[in-house]
Amino acid sequence: MRAEEAAPAAGPPLASIDELVARLLERQPRAVGRAISLVEDGGEEQRRLVGAIYRRTGRARVVGVTGPPGAGKSTLVDRLARRLRERGETVGILAVDPTSPFSGGAILGDRIRMQSLYTDPGVFIRSMATRGAMGGLARSTRDAVDVLDAAGFDWVLVETVGVGQDEVDVVRSVDTVVLVTLPGLGDDIQAIKAGIMEIADVFVINKADREGAERTARDLEVALQLQEEEAGERWRPPIKQTVANVGQGVEEVLAEVERHRAWLEQSGELATRRRSQLRLRVEAILKDRVLAAADRRVGLEREIERAFAAREDPYRVAEAILAGVLRRGGEAGEGA
Amino acid sequence: MRAEEAAPAAGPPLASIDELVARLLERQPRAVGRAISLVEDGGEEQRRLVGAIYRRTGRARVVGVTGPPGAGKSTLVDRLARRLRERGETVGILAVDPTSPFSGGAILGDRIRMQSLYTDPGVFIRSMATRGAMGGLARSTRDAVDVLDAAGFDWVLVETVGVGQDEVDVVRSVDTVVLVTLPGLGDDIQAIKAGIMEIADVFVINKADREGAERTARDLEVALQLQEEEAGERWRPPIKQTVANVGQGVEEVLAEVERHRAWLEQSGELATRRRSQLRLRVEAILKDRVLAAADRRVGLEREIERAFAAREDPYRVAEAILAGVLRRGGEAGEGA
Numbered sequence: 001m002r003a004e005e006a007a008p009a010a011g012p013p014l015a016s017i018d019e020l021v022a023r024l025l026e027r028q029p030r031a032v033g034r035a036i037s038l039v040e041d042g043g044e045e046q047r048r049l050v051g052a053i054y055r056r057t058g059r060a061r062v063v064g065v066t067g068p069p070g071a072g073k074s075t076l077v078d079r080l081a082r083r084l085r086e087r088g089e090t091v092g093i094l095a096v097d098p099t100s101p102f103s104g105g106a107i108l109g110d111r112i113r114m115q116s117l118y119t120d121p122g123v124f125i126r127s128m129a130t131r132g133a134m135g136g137l138a139r140s141t142r143d144a145v146d147v148l149d150a151a152g153f154d155w156v157l158v159e160t161v162g163v164g165q166d167e168v169d170v171v172r173s174v175d176t177v178v179l180v181t182l183p184g185l186g187d188d189i190q191a192i193k194a195g196i197m198e199i200a201d202v203f204v205i206n207k208a209d210r211e212g213a214e215r216t217a218r219d220l221e222v223a224l225q226l227q228e229e230e231a232g233e234r235w236r237p238p239i240k241q242t243v244a245n246v247g248q249g250v251e252e253v254l255a256e257v258e259r260h261r262a263w264l265e266q267s268g269e270l271a272t273r274r275r276s277q278l279r280l281r282v283e284a285i286l287k288d289r290v291l292a293a294a295d296r297r298v299g300l301e302r303e304i305e306r307a308f309a310a311r312e313d314p315y316r317v318a319e320a321i322l323a324g325v326l327r328r329g330g331e332a333g334e335g336a
Numbered sequence: 337m338r339a340e341e342a343a344p345a346a347g348p349p350l351a352s353i354d355e356l357v358a359r360l361l362e363r364q365p366r367a368v369g370r371a372i373s374l375v376e377d378g379g380e381e382q383r384r385l386v387g388a389i390y391r392r393t394g395r396a397r398v399v400g401v402t403g404p405p406g407a408g409k410s411t412l413v414d415r416l417a418r419r420l421r422e423r424g425e426t427v428g429i430l431a432v433d434p435t436s437p438f439s440g441g442a443i444l445g446d447r448i449r450m451q452s453l454y455t456d457p458g459v460f461i462r463s464m465a466t467r468g469a470m471g472g473l474a475r476s477t478r479d480a481v482d483v484l485d486a487a488g489f490d491w492v493l494v495e496t497v498g499v500g501q502d503e504v505d506v507v508r509s510v511d512t513v514v515l516v517t518l519p520g521l522g523d524d525i526q527a528i529k530a531g532i533m534e535i536a537d538v539f540v541i542n543k544a545d546r547e548g549a550e551r552t553a554r555d556l557e558v559a560l561q562l563q564e565e566e567a568g569e570r571w572r573p574p575i576k577q578t579v580a581n582v583g584q585g586v587e588e589v590l591a592e593v594e595r596h597r598a599w600l601e602q603s604g605e606l607a608t609r610r611r612s613q614l615r616l617r618v619e620a621i622l623k624d625r626v627l628a629a630a631d632r633r634v635g636l637e638r639e640i641e642r643a644f645a646a647r648e649d650p651y652r653v654a655e656a657i658l659a660g661v662l663r664r665g666g667e668a669g670e671g672a
Contacts, residue, residue: 047651050649050650050651051649051651051652054647054648054649054650055647055649058647271644274644275640275641275644278640278643278644278650278653279636279637279640281650281654282636282640282643282650282653282654282657283627283636285650285651285654285655286623286626286627286630286654286657286658287622287623287626287627289654289655289658290622290623290626290658291619291622291623294622300615300619301615304611304614304615304618305611307614307618308607308610308611308614311390311391311394312390313386313387313390313391314386314390314614314617314618314621315383315386315387315621316387317614317618318617318618318621318622318625319621319625321618321622322622322625322626325662326661326662
């Protein structure tokens with residue numbers, strides 16, 4: 001059975017969140033899939049689920065693999081997963097699709113994964129896609145990482161194209177960020193991805209058998225040196241070359257990921273990152289809640305229509321809405 | 337005198353917001369610069385200022401010019417501004433610098449503007465940079481557009497590299513989006529920028545005297561056709577080729593911008609866009625306010641530290657904070 005296909009409401013109905021959690025903790029693929037669907041849907045059950053499993057999380061090594069379409073992220077992730085399986089470790093993979101319907105095709109195009117991974121019970125693969133609400137993808141991906149972590153997967157690999165705020169938020173919620181790039185992406189391109197470059201812990205130049213790999217490596221070196229002058233003495237991101245589709249260099253990338261993990265623990269940076277991840281999550285939830293509360297109390301769309309017609313300035317409108325929400329504060333906690 | 341240099345606290349002190357507004361409405365460069373500094377700083381005065389000028393806004397044509405570093409955005413903006421000045425129209429230019437300190441250099445590198453623009457009282461040029469707070473750049477840029485609009489500039493040109501959520505938010509707050517690209521940016525690159533592509537109203541392939549311009553134009557055509565299938569019958573973004581540094585094609589770009597504006601008005605899309613811009617602004621302010629209120633009431637950082645140590649899940653933490661804010665609702669409006 002393929003783990004991924006088991007996700008939608010297959011099997012007997014689950015009596016309760018408690019039962020789901022119990023099965024999840026046994027790493028039953030069906031329960032894992034069910035739990036991820038639940039966090040994708042959002043709402044009260046999702047919150048109860050995360051509440052129930054949260055204390056079981058924090059053990060997994062959470063690694064983000066990001067980079068442009070066509071860089072070979074999926075292939076690298078598959079190779080890393082296979083290597084980890086050979087060592088007897090279990091792997092959860094979340095493939096985060098971009099919010100953009102337009103670029104969707106480009107990403108889905110490389111979703112041709114190793115068949116062997118799908119049939120391995122030590123591997124769970126799931127695609128995460130947008131389900132409407134803004135910020136929803138980052139939220140549900142973080143929750144899904146919790147699900148896989150609580151289910152006892154040793155590793156959680158999160159693959160994302162790393163464009164847009166949602167995905168940058170996704171990348172910010174992992175412990176180690178691997179940025180996959182290609183030979184020959186010019187200076188313009190490096191500059192474009194600057195936002196992502198700054199949070200990369202390990203650089204991989206994939207398809208390094210192509211012309212220009214050495215040059216790209218040198219360009220990256222220079223870019224990183226500029227960055228370091230600001231960053232001071234911290235982790236120095238290594239640059240590795242791979243040909244992932246034949247497995248070349250994959251072991252070395254894994255070694256760097258583990259070296260980074262060791263550094264995170266020794267330096268105290270792991271706790272710092274996880275605390276800042278908690279803060280990001282809490283802030284995102286707070287923002288969602290206040291908008292939901294505003295919508296429930298005031299009717300956001302109608303209020304905007306009215307304010308637009310009256311030519312009221314945005315600060316006045318926001319303050320009026322917030323005052324309305326706060327006045328009825330007592331009720332505002334429920335059912336957001 | 338250069339308008340830009342006049343911005344920081346030069347000249348006699350302004351007695352009040354009212355006085356500033358009065359001078360601003362006369363388009364005194366010093367007052368315009370002062371007002372933009374004020375909205376950059378945020379806080380109570382900035383809110384009063386926006387409140388005072390908001391009803392004077394809505395007249396300017398607000399055009400965003402976005403694209404990767406090196407595409408020639410500044411040159412195109414300068415050429416457009418010069419062309420508009422020849423027609424006797426006034427132009428405000430906001431050059432939005434990316435939040436990333438790392439890519440800063442790349443952008444500032446092309447900030448070599450036509451000297452003639454700086455000495456022209458019908459032109460006001462200002463660089464907008466991040467001032468710390470998240471989301472601050474988008475907020476202050478929108479407010480600065482209001483300032484220039486209220487000051488009576490016929491056009492406001494907003495130039496931004498279009499990377500990251502802040503800048504996408506900036507781009508979402510203009511009426512017409514011009515995306516500037518270069519010949520030879522490959523398929524990978526087009527896919528990367530998909531988020532921006534979807535909101536572009538006019539495409540410009542600059543440096544079209546370079547090899548590959550026709551091919552890039554064809555690639556864009558294909559990409560746009562894919563997009564149109566989803567978008568249905570709406571505005572069909574034109575693709576123009578320019579060599580901006582010698583002025584070639586600039587007139588045609590301007591014509592397309594004006595054609596788009598006419599379409600916006602005829603189709604009713606202008607009102608739709610501006611209403612959705614108001615909503616985006618209101619939502620952003622609401623989010624900022626609730627975080628500020630939470631910080632004031634609960635002490636966000638301390639609460640996160642406590643929750644992290646107690647291993648509380650983010651939903652529980654967010655709800656406890658929100659409940660705390662709402663309980664003291666009456667006071668929460670002040671001094672955010």
